[in-house]
Amino acid sequence: MNSPPRRIAHFDLDAFFVSVECLLNPELRGKPLVVGGKGDRSVVAACSYEARKFGIHSAMPMRKAEELCPQLTIVQGTRTAYSHYSRIITDLIAGAAPVFEKASIDEFYIDLTGMDRYFNPLQWTIELRQKIMDSTGLPISFGLAPNKMLAKMATNEAKPNGWMQLEPSQVQDFLDPLRVDKIPGVGDHTFRNLLQLGIETIYELRQAKLPLLQQQLGKHGVDLWQKAQGIHTSVVAPWQEAKSISTENTYEQDIKDPAILLQELVRMTEKLGFELRQENKMAGCIAVKIRYPDFETSSRQRSLPYTFYDDELILQARQLFQELYRKGQPVRLLGVRVTELTDEARQTNLFQDMNRKAELYKAIDSVKTKFGKSAIFKAGSTKK
Ligand SMILES: [Mg+2]
Incomplete structure (x- = not known):
């Protein structure tokens, strides 16, 4: 018997630390804002979408961020508040979801495979998102897709403050035009290696000859080639007791x-x-x-x-x-x-x-x- 197609929802708070800071201090809303220290060696821990328009991104040295945007507002993190909101959201998801994984402080996977017999998974996910936003006042995006990787990529494309559903038949059209570094886990190093092979888009990656990828990138090359076809088998690891x-x-x-x-x-x-x-x-x-x-x-x-x-x-x-x-x-x-x-x-x-x-x-x-x-x-x- 064939197993039913998988349905995985991925939730990710938008600019989580920044959104919490704006919740604590509404005057910060709409400003180019970063969370991080002010010392010489400080880096940007999180940045608002307004700050991103200046080319600022997380992990950038704070000095550089200030150069790019002289009117930048810098706030030091409020870690207790982030934990507080993370917990509220975890509880909301735990109360609603059959199986979920907390992947980081502001990121969750929910396995809805087979649930379409009982409810409409998309409707359910939309309602859960609304509930989280109503309860916390924080913006959150989701992707609903046939596996974890695709769900995360759908979330990233839906951001900020949106959602995206991918049916199995839509997967390849979704993936093909994206740049290869949109695949989770493809960092600068791999991206440069792929560019040197003349591969920039996921379409080019899946058209590439597997032996070439294997030769240049080893096992990682095979893994990437599969991902370019939308193949990813990692399961949602139930969170609570296991860890x-x-x-x-x-x-x-x-x-x-x-x-x-x-x-x-x-x-x-x-x-x-x-x-x-x-x-x-x-x-x-x-x-x-x-x-x-x-x-x-x-x-x-x-x-x-x-x-x-x-x-x-x-x-x-x-x-x-x-x-x-x-x-x-x-x-x-x-x-x-x-x-x-x-x-x-x-x-x-x-x-x-x-x-x-x-x-x-x-x-x-x-x-x-x-x-x-x-x-x-x-x-x-x-x-x-
Ligand atoms: Mg996030």
Whole structure:
């Protein structure tokens, strides 16, 4: 039996950080506006559509952006607000969608395959978009298409503040005229390689000889050639429970000293922070678990602004521990877990710029990678 054609919706907030800033301060609306730091090494984390008209784009050095647009308004990010709105939207989608994936802080995939037996998928998606806009006041676009890649590309073409549906029969006409770097994942490097082969449009890419692509670009070439025909098999990965990172320790001898317990807690949380940064993920929730010698186990969790920074995770872990720990009791097992993981933490880019904190963690992580994870612990994890 043939499987039914897939129907995937991709939602993406338009200029998310900028839109949130305008919501918090309506005077910013309509201005060329960027989010980012003002220091020498700052880069643009996000920019308004008005700023884009001056040639400004994200990841551009702030100095350059100011040169391009002298009247540019620069605001520093409000990360707690972005997390707050991201969560509201996640909850709205979770309440409506059968299966969804949170691909980043402002991007979602929903699998609607087979749902046309129960409702009209396009109508349903239009209504969900309206609900998100009514509830948050934020502009959001969607693409509805036969796979994830096409849905994302449809969203990108529909932006800002629009939507696009692609039926299977429309796919090739949609793809052909687009430039090859519209394919998600085709960066500057690949784009230049393709240009050198005389390939600029997706039409030219799909007409290219496969052995040539294979020879020039290896496996990636085959993958691109398939994408040019609209072929992409990646599935919507259900988000909630599946993604978590945790660590726990059962102690050979129960630990009685609260100072040692706290030290253990910090060490474990740092380990999770390191893993998050290595995997380019942020966590939106942290949980602490304690088991006592009689096997009674309790745990407690808390939401936090999406982060991959140790100090922010440790602050919450410590508070949870204080709330949870029965004073004076020896402990048999201690565990820490982070959930609500979102991908592409670095692509959201804001975090490269926050108070040079990212630089610090990059330095720490490179030492950790070089000398093993135990090489560095920040003050407080070694003593106390
Ligand atoms: Mg977005």
